[in-house]
Amino acid sequence: MGELRDLYQEVILDHSKRPKNFGELAGANRQAEGYNPLCGDRETVYVRLEDDVLKEVGFRGAGCAISTASASMMTESLKGRTRGEAEALFERFHDLITGKNGAPKPGAPELGKLEVFSGVREFPVRIKCATLPWHTLKAALAGEDRTVSTELTEGPKAESGGA
C-alpha cells in the first residue's frame, strides 16, 4: 500500500482539505475555466498579471483531492513568477508526474514543494487531475476565453467508457 501513500501524501491531503488562494480573485485580469469531462471537475483559475509577472493567482471550483491540491500548490508556487517561468515550471511539473526524465530547460525554476506530486506517475489515470489547473492557467495567460478540457490537452481518453 506504499504507492497509495505516495499519491496521497499528507501535504496533498492538507491542501485538498484547506486549499490556499481559494475563491474568486479580486482584481484579476486573466481567467479561464478548466474542465475534466471524465470526472466532471471544473476549476476556474484567476491571475493578476502585471508587466508579465503573476502578481497573484487564485482558483475556485470543485475537484478531487489531487486536482484541488495541485491547484492550491500551483497558486502558491507561481506568485511573483514571470509568465516564462510559469510555463517552464509547468513543463517540469508535467515531466515529473508523467515520469519523464528530460533535462530541465536552463533557468527553469526548481519544483520545490511540487515534488510531492511525484507519486502521480504510478497512477496514469490521475495525471489529468494534477494537470487540470496548470492547463487552465496556461489558457488564462494566453487570454483564451474558452473552457479548457483535459480531453483536448492530455490526449486520448484513458478511462472513459460506456455506461
Place this chain on the structure above:
Amino acid sequence: MSSAVPVREPGRAAAPLLDVEALRRDFPILARTVHGRPLVYLDNAATTQKPTPVIEAAADLYGRYYGNIHRGVHELSVQATDAYERSREKVRAFVNAAETREIVFVRGTTEAINLVAQTLGRQRVGEGDEVVITALEHHSNIVPWQLLCDEKRANLRVLPIDRTGEVRVEELERLLTPRTKIVSVAHVSNALGTLLPIRKIVEIAHARGIPVLVDGAQAVPRLAVDVQEIGCDFYAFSAHKMYGPTGIGVLYGRAELLEEMPPYQGGGDMISSVSFEKTTWNVLPYKFEAGTPDIAGAIGLGAAVDYLSRVGIGSVTAHEEDLLGYATSSLSALPGLTVVGTAPEKIGVLSFVLEGVHPHDVGTVLDQEGIAIRTGHHCAQPVMEFFGIPATARASLALYNTRAEIDALAEGIRKVQRMFR
C-alpha cells in the same frame, strides 16, 4: 380467502437460488488478483465479465468452422452461417420477439438507437416536431436524438425525475402532443438503477399512436424481458453487458415498422439486387446488416444467451435484488455516505457519494484494494446535474457477486474515510 400459501410475485421469489460459488468458476478472470488482492469486480453496469463458453465460442469458430456468412457455397460458410443465424433465433427466444427477422444485429445499444434515429426518425420527424426522452437517459439515448432534432429543427422534450430518481410518469400525458413522433426511454437507469414503468409508458404513448424505443442495455442482463408483453416498438441492448462479447448488440424492432424504414447503411448483404440504375433492398433483418457483420460476436452472444438461460434469468433477478438490498443497508450505515438514486423500484446499481471525498479518490483507493467500481458521471451528465453533484461512485452487480464482496466494498470505503479524515 385462506392465506396458507405465501403471496409471491410471479416468477421472482419462486426462482431457485444461484449457486454463486459454482458459477464464479465459469468466469476465469474472477480468479485473478489486482494489486495483490482478490479481484472484487463491481463495475458490471459498464461491462460484465465473460464465462468460459462465451470465451470459447470465438476460438471454436475461428479454429473449426470460420468462413464468411450468407454467400459461400462451401461447407465453412454454411456452418458459420448456421451458427450466426442460430444465435439470432436464440436472441429472439430470449426476449420473446414474435419473429426471428425482427432481431437485427448491430454493434451495440448505441448503434441500435442511432439506427432508429437515422431511419424511422428521419422519416417521421420534421420541423417543429418533438422527440420525448427522460431525464435519466444515458448519453447514447440523448445524443442521437439531438443530432436528429438539430438536422430537422425539431425539439427534444424531457420527462423529469423526482429526488429519488423515479421518472414522473404522471407528467407524460401532458408532455405528449400531436407533434410527438417518438418516445425513447431506458428500461433501467445505468447511473441510478431506477427501473422505469415502461409498460405504462408504452401504453400512454401508444394511445396516441407514438412509437416507443426502450434502451434495455441494463435490463437484459438482470430481468426477464418479453418485448411482446412490454409492447414496445423497438428494444435495444448490448452483448457485452450481458456476459457476451464486445462489438455486438441487438435492435429488436416490430416487423411492420422495420419494413417501412429505409436502410441505415448501404453495402453488401443488405441488397437483393444492384444495378447502376436501381438497387432493391434485401428482406428483414438483412436490410439493416450491411457488410460482413461481427460473426464471432454474434455467435458469442448466442453463447451468452445460452449461459443466462441455463443459469435462469429469474434467479439472477432474485440474486441481484437480494445483493442490492444487502449493499444498500450496509453502505447506508456508513456515516457520511449518501446513496444517490433511491427509487422504490431499483435493480443492479448502487450510486453513492461520500462526504468530503471526491468519487475519483474513492475509486483510486478502492482499486488498490482490488475493488473495481466506476466513478464519474456514468455518461449521464444531466442526471448528475439534477442532483447537483459532479460525479458519483457506482457499484453495479452481476450474477457472480457475493455478500462477501459487498463486505469488502464497505471495508474499502471505511479505509477511504480513514485516509481522508
